[in-house]
Amino acid sequence: MSTFYEKMGGEAFFADLVSQFYARVATDPILRPMYPDEDMKGAAQRLQWFLEQYWGGPTTYGDNRGHPRLRMRHAHFHIDTKARDAWLACMSAAVDGVDVNPVMREELWSYLEMAANSMVNQPD
Numbered sequence: 001m002s003t004f005y006e007k008m009g010g011e012a013f014f015a016d017l018v019s020q021f022y023a024r025v026a027t028d029p030i031l032r033p034m035y036p037d038e039d040m041k042g043a044a045q046r047l048q049w050f051l052e053q054y055w056g057g058p059t060t061y062g063d064n065r066g067h068p069r070l071r072m073r074h075a076h077f078h079i080d081t082k083a084r085d086a087w088l089a090c091m092s093a094a095v096d097g098v099d100v101n102p103v104m105r106e107e108l109w110s111y112l113e114m115a116a117n118s119m120v121n122q123p124d
């Protein structure tokens with residue numbers, strides 16, 4: 001049984017997805033100011049590590065960052081439904097830009113949508 005990580009194409013797939021995502025975040029008026037790094041390389045690295053680990057790949061995220069506790073790590077960002085929608089729009093375009101079969105795309109997307117909803121921490 002291979003993992004979702006392997007079936008998707010391993011590190012190359014997640015690197016592609018995350019770099020396409022951050023290329024869009026870099027020009028998004030809501031999201032860009034929330035990311036501190038000048039070039040966002042660190043943020044991209046952390047998201048790639050996290051997604052790889054989540055889908056059964058290497059545990060580099062945990063080795064470097066410990067338990068994800070993502071809601072807690074996002075608590076100091078102002079995430080309302082507008083920010084969530086902006087994040088999902090960048091991610092949707094990234095998912096459209098990578099090579100993935102429709103069944104796996106659906107599984108990936110359901111997870112990302114659910115996770116983004118759970119990160120909202122501000123009322124509208």
Ligand code: HEM
Nearest residue numbers: 034035043046047050065073077079083084087115116119
């Ligand atoms: C809903 C809208 C979201 C917004 C506005 C948002 C914003 C941010 C920001 C500003 C950071 C700090 C960047 C950095 O690492 O330096 C961050 C970190 C991170 N985000 Fe999000 N995020 C959102 C949703 C998500 C979702 C859905 C996931 C997972 C599927 C995710 C995974 C991560 C991870 C893994 C980190 C790095 C955590 C760490 O180890 O410090 N984010 N996010």
